[in-house]
Amino acid sequence: MLQKERHVLVVFPHPDDESFGIAGTIAEYIEMGVPVTYACLTLGEMGRNLGNPPFANRETLPQIRKQELLDACDAMGLTDLRMMGLRDKTIEFEDPEKLVKMMTDLIEELTPSLVISFHPTLAVHPDHNATGVAVIEAMSRMPEANRPVLYMKAFDNDTLNQLGEPHVVHQTPNVADKKIAALRAHASQTVWMLPDMEKRWAANDKDALDWLYNEAFYIHKFN
Amino acid sequence: METVDVTHLQELLDSFANKDVYIHLETTNGSYASHFQEGFFNAGAFIRNVIIRYELGKVAGESPHRIGLKLPSGWIYAQGITHYTLDEHNRLLMAGLGPDGKLAVALEISETPFAY
Numbered sequence: 001m002l003q004k005e006r007h008v009l010v011v012f013p014h015p016d017d018e019s020f021g022i023a024g025t026i027a028e029y030i031e032m033g034v035p036v037t038y039a040c041l042t043l044g045e046m047g048r049n050l051g052n053p054p055f056a057n058r059e060t061l062p063q064i065r066k067q068e069l070l071d072a073c074d075a076m077g078l079t080d081l082r083m084m085g086l087r088d089k090t091i092e093f094e095d096p097e098k099l100v101k102m103m104t105d106l107i108e109e110l111t112p113s114l115v116i117s118f119h120p121t122l123a124v125h126p127d128h129n130a131t132g133v134a135v136i137e138a139m140s141r142m143p144e145a146n147r148p149v150l151y152m153k154a155f156d157n158d159t160l161n162q163l164g165e166p167h168v169v170h171q172t173p174n175v176a177d178k179k180i181a182a183l184r185a186h187a188s189q190t191v192w193m194l195p196d197m198e199k200r201w202a203a204n205d206k207d208a209l210d211w212l213y214n215e216a217f218y219i220h221k222f223n
Numbered sequence: 224m225e226t227v228d229v230t231h232l233q234e235l236l237d238s239f240a241n242k243d244v245y246i247h248l249e250t251t252n253g254s255y256a257s258h259f260q261e262g263f264f265n266a267g268a269f270i271r272n273v274i275i276r277y278e279l280g281k282v283a284g285e286s287p288h289r290i291g292l293k294l295p296s297g298w299i300y301a302q303g304i305t306h307y308t309l310d311e312h313n314r315l316l317m318a319g320l321g322p323d324g325k326l327a328v329a330l331e332i333s334e335t336p337f338a339y
Binding site for chain 1: 224247249251253254255258261269305306308310314316318320321322323324325326327329331337338339
């Protein structure tokens with residue numbers, strides 16, 4: 001059972017980050033009646049999967065991924081999607097103050113009780129880490145009394161070594177169908193891995209089911 | 224995009240010569256390369272919407288092809304090009320796609336700016 005929240009703000013840089021990482025959490029909150037806003041910073045313009053023979057090219061991919069994102073949000077029941085207009089693979093090179101302001105504006109508008117984003121150093125993709133850095137910086141500038149809780153996703157190979165066991169694990173088997181539907185919606189990103197995953201789920205493969213049912217988070221400690 | 228037809232692609236490259244054109248050039252192993260394969264040396268480069276003018280453009284080699292653009296005082300080239308198209312905005316889009324369908328290199332030429 002997830003803890004009841006007033007409002008949850010999710011901040012990730014790429015269409016599909018939300019589905020791979022926390023689709024169960026999003027769907028579960030929405031079923032509980034908790035409003036969820038997803039700020040997706042880019043349209044994944046630099047995605048590499050174009051197919052061979054190709055189904056897209058560098059210039060058509062963003063519109064395809066935008067539609068996939070809209071479909072994934074439908075699958076999770078999420079209605080407040082914000083597309084923030086940055087470009088894939090450039091987040092770490094943006095003006096840091098521009099990013100902090102973007103996060104601050106979202107938090108001030110929505111006054112979430114919980115923010116979910118990436119860990120600032122253990123989230124593998126430079127855009128992921130840079131997103132986490134901006135979220136933490138924006139939240140660290142807030143008065144402590146107004147500051148939401150921050151859950152971070154971390155999946156660097158060294159995560160367990162550096163951070164230990166996750167602080168929070170959401171078990172969301174009841175919304176697994178919605179998570180699968182969200183992953184399917186991101187076909188350009190998942191068409192290569194889903195058939196294998198589906199076989200493993202059908203065969204009750206423990207690791208594959210853990211991945212589907214459990215979503216782990218670390219809670220950020222502000223100084 | 225279709226697999227490269229050398230004669231047709233050469234004609235298209237010729238058609239953009241001696242004009243101010245916007246370039247997109249990209250090479251990539253993907254941001255997860257050293258996550259999935261420890262010790263992988265991940266390198267790539269990306270430029271977009273830089274205006275250049277080339278006097279000679281050439282397709283070379285068997286597929287995957289090499290594309291070279293000779294500038295008045297410099298060069299641009301891309302290696303590994305397998306696919307190309309002239310899209311509905313008259314932009315010449317070229318890409319190198321691996322057998323797994325992943326883009327490894329892209330070179331694009333347009334008389335109008337590419338979207339942000």
